[in-house]
Amino acid sequence: MPLVAYIGLSAILFVIGVMGVLLKRNALTIFMSIELMLNAVNVALAAFARHHGGLDGQIFVFFVMTVAAAEAAVGLAIFIAIFRLKKTTDVTEINLMRW
Amino acid sequence: MSFLHLIWLIPLLPLAGFVINGLLGKRMPRPVVSGIACLAVLASLVLAVGAIRDLHDQQGLADMLNNGSALSAIGARPGADGFGAVLAPTDPDHGLVLDPSIPRARQIQWTWLSVGNLSVKWGYSLDPLSAIMLLVVLGVGFLIHVYSIGYMAHDEGFARFFAYLNLFMAMMLVLILADSFLVMFVGWEGVGLCSYLLIGFNYRDMFNSARDQSCADAGRKAFIVNRIGDFGFMLGMLLILVTFGSLDFGQVFRGVHVLAQVPGSQGLLTAMALLLFVGATGKSAQIPLFVWLPDAMAGPTPVSALIHAATMVTAGVYMVCRCAALFTAAPLALTVVAVVGGLTALLAAAIACTQTDIKKVLAYSTVSQLGYMFLAAGVGAFSFAIFHVMTHAFFKALLFLGAGSVIHALSGEQDIRRMGRLTRVLPWTFGTFAVAAVAIAGIPPFAGFFSKDSILAAVFYEQPILWVAGAFTAGLTAFYIWRLVFLTFLGSDRVEKERRGHLHESPWSMVAPLVMLAFLATVGGFLGVPAFLAESVPGLHAAAEWLPGYLEPVFREAHVVGAGMGALGFHDPAHGAQVAAGSAAGHGGVTAAGEWGLMALSVLLALAGIAWAWLLHGRAGELAARLAAALGGGYRLARDRFRIDELYDRILLKPFYFMCRAADAFDRFVIDLLVNLVAIATEITGHVLKLFQTGSVRAYALSVFIGVVALVTFLVMS
Incomplete structure (x- = not known):
């Protein structure tokens, strides 16, 4: 398969992720959308690495996965705390930090 | 090791008394507090007498010079005595420097400031001028310390009072002994601080409720008015420093001699002298800065006697005399000094005639007498100015202490309209007060007669117009002081009933200083009997102009400059020496007959003043009130102190x-x-x-x- 197909897939996934972050109200969905964006980048990284014949991109993918896992752990912990307080995961309901 | 090596201790002992009483006074019994304070002053007095004796011990001075101990400072290493300075034994800038020709002993203790080319040393110098001031300040100061034991006995702030008094003595001694302008300025400011602290001593009390003025306000007023004068002093010092590059008296006056020969330097010298004189007008309460002194009477009476009559206020006169070389090199400045002194003498005497507060009368009298001293300095008769400083210290301290004794007996009454017929209750106070009143009025042979007459004679030759003012003031002086005596002690009994209960003569600690001062006010004048008088009265020959002769070496240089410039024909003391030697009958064409005439005139004026006081206030009658009504506006103007405050x-x-x-x-x-x-x-x-x-x-x-x-x-x- 040509490189452009991988890049196209990566772009589509990324846009879907962005749309999810911007439009969804449920915090968990937003989280999943962020994960989608990260993985879209992973696809691109792996494709470019393969194309150029280097290993750097593929190793970087592992880093991204590790960071994504850590981020998910922290983020979920925060949302559990918020859920205990507000009984909701709707991000439009959560605006304590406004002026 | 002579007493000259211990000069540095003289100001330090009262300072130690201040520290002890200031820190621990509240926890110590009163006799200990007053004992420490009085003994500190007495010890300084003993040291001063010893040092002055050694200063005149020609043989001793010669021995010290031959041994090289003077220049090499053997035994004069104050570092060992807690001064913190370790001096190289061969350093001629430190230690004791003797000049037997004046004679003068200078003791340099340590280099105080060293910035760039400027190096100010903390040093003291003892010469006849500072010796006389030392004896007056310490002698009168000690008597007033003793007096205060009785006067302040019932006061809560007993320890605080004595601590301040000792600090004042220390600062005054620094001022007198200073060897440079800057050290003098330290003492100058220090006595100003003590004056402020002691005027506001009863800071909670009202001083003048009519003008809503508390004692603390009076203290502030004194301090601020003095600051204006001090600003002039500082500018003068800066000008001197810029011109001569030094603040050391010796170097500055040598510089003045050189500068005086340079054409066109008159303006600079006059500016220096006038700026210093501005400082003197503040400290010595002259026009235009005299307004603080009458309000300074808010302080306890011993303070008025010590600081605002006998010692601190004469600091301005002392400074002008110390700078005689500078002032004689600037004749215009000297004329200003004379005019200001003459006008102040007249103005203050006129006010004193109308006041009804016993201390206010004495305060204006002090301003007026200080005017005489400046009048003398202004005609170049510096030694007569110092002579009057001395006699004035005796009789004015006595007058104030007597007034304090009256106030003490009357439980705080100060209005002479509510006094009268106190002779029987206060016999000692009355007797000593009368002696002082005779002395200030200028009746021979009491102290004030000789000093005032010498001044008037000197002024007569130099500034005849000012002589008229001075002579008229002499009459006024006799009038107002005897008005005070008649109203306070004689005449009808106008004491309020509730104050009559505790009428009593003061305790011995107050009476003894009165008697001592009365003795001094009686005989003090014989230190300076005019030469022509000494010639003609048997037994007085030895006393002829002793004091002017004693001070002569200090002012000699000044007179050399002045005479060289032809600006002033110096009356004193070359004149005195001439007459004493019998080489010339007079000066400027004045004969001994002229001197007799002048003296007779001033005695007549004094007697007229006393008679006038008796006519107006000594006997019953409405004459005083009728005269006041007849004088109308003039009288009211004088009573309102010429509305100068306003x-x-x-x-x-x-x-x-x-x-x-x-x-x-x-x-x-x-x-x-x-x-x-x-x-x-x-x-x-x-x-x-x-x-x-x-x-x-x-x-x-x-x-x-x-x-x-x-x-x-x-x-x-x-």
Whole structure:
């Protein structure tokens, strides 16, 4: 398969992720959308690495996965705390930090 | 090791008394407090007497010089005695430097300031001029310390009082012994501080309820008026420093001699002398800065006697005499000194004739007598000025202490309209007060006669117009002081009933100093009997102008300059020496007959003043009131102190307050406005920017997204 197909897939996934972050109200969905964006980048990284014949991109993918896992752990912990307080995961309901 | 090596201890002992009493006085019994204070002064007095004796011990001085101990400072290493300075034994700038020709002993203790080319050493110098002042200040000071034991016995602030008094003595001694302008200035400011502290001693009490003035206000007034004078002193010092590069008396006066030969240097010398004189007018209460002294009477009476009559206020006279070389090199400045002194003497005497507060009368009398001293200095008769400083210290301290004794007996009454017929209750006070009154009035052979007559004679030859003012003042002096005696001690009994209960003669600690001072006020004048008088009265020959002769070496250099410039035909003391030697009958064409005439005239004036006082106040009758009514406006003007306080209020304070208000408005409406504008702008910006802070995660995410898109677009496009 040509490189452009991988890049196209990566772009589509990324846009879907962005749309999810911007439009969804449920915090968990937003989280999943962020994960989608990260993985879209992973696809691109792996494709470019393969194309150029280097290993750097593929190793970087592992880093991204590790960071994504850590981020998910922290983020979920925060949302559990918020859920205990507000009984909701709707991000439009959560605006304590406004002026 | 002679007493000359211990000069540095003289100011230090009262300072130690101040530290002990100031820190521990409250926890010590009163006899210990007063004992420490009096003994500190007495010990200084003993040291001073010893040092002066050694100063005149020609053989001893010669031995010290031959041994090299003077220059090499053997035994004069104050470092070992807690001064903190370790001196090289061969350093001629330190230790004891003797000049037997004057004779003068200088003791340099340590280098106080060393900045660039300027090096100020903390040093003392003892010569006849400072010796006389030392003896007067320590002698009168000790008597007043003793007197205060009785006077302050019932006061809560006993220890505080004695601590301040000792600090004052220390500072006054520094001022007198100073060897440079800057060291003198330390003492100068120190006595000003003590004056402020002691005027406001009863800081909670009202001093003048009519003008809503507390004792603390009176202290502040004294301090601030003095600051104005001190500003002149400081400017004078700076000008001297810039011109001569030194503040050391010796170097400056040598510089004056050199500068006086340079054509066109008159302006500079006159400026220096006049600026220093501004300082003297503040400290010595002369026109235009005399307004603080009458209000200084808010302090306890021993303070009025010690600081505001006998010692501190004469510091200005002492300074002018110390700078005689500078003043004689600037004849114009000297004339200003004489005119200011003469006018002050006359003005203050006129006010003193109308006051009804016993201490106010004495305060104006002090201003007037200080005017005499400046009058003497202003005609170049510096030794007569110091002579009058001495006799005035005796009789004016006595007058104040006597007034204090009366006030003490009457439980605080100061109004002479509510006194009278106190002779039987206060026999000792009356007797000594009368001696002082005779002395100040100028009746021979009491102290004031000789000093005042010498001054008037000197003024007669130099400034005849001022002599008229001085002679008239002499009459006024006799009048107001005897008016005081008649109203206070004689005449009808006008004491209020409730005060009559505790009428009593004062305790011995107060009476003994009165008697001592009365003795001094009686015989003090014989130190300076005019030569022509000494010639003609058997047994007085040895006393002929002893004091002017004693001081002569100090002023010799000054007179050399003055005579060289032909500006002043010096009456004193070359004149005295001439007459004493019998080489010439007089000076400037004046004969001994002229001297006799002048003296007879001044005695007549004094007697006339006393007689006039008796006519008006000594006997029953309405004459005084009728005269006051006849004089009308003039009398009221004098009674209201020529409204000088009000005048200063009008022409100085009002514009000053206006300036303050203008500055306040500028600050409020211009400076504050600018500052507030910045604050308002920041606030408005904040209000706008806070609108972005919605708290909505999606809004933040959107703005991040838009930002990224914009950034990428920008990067791709470029």
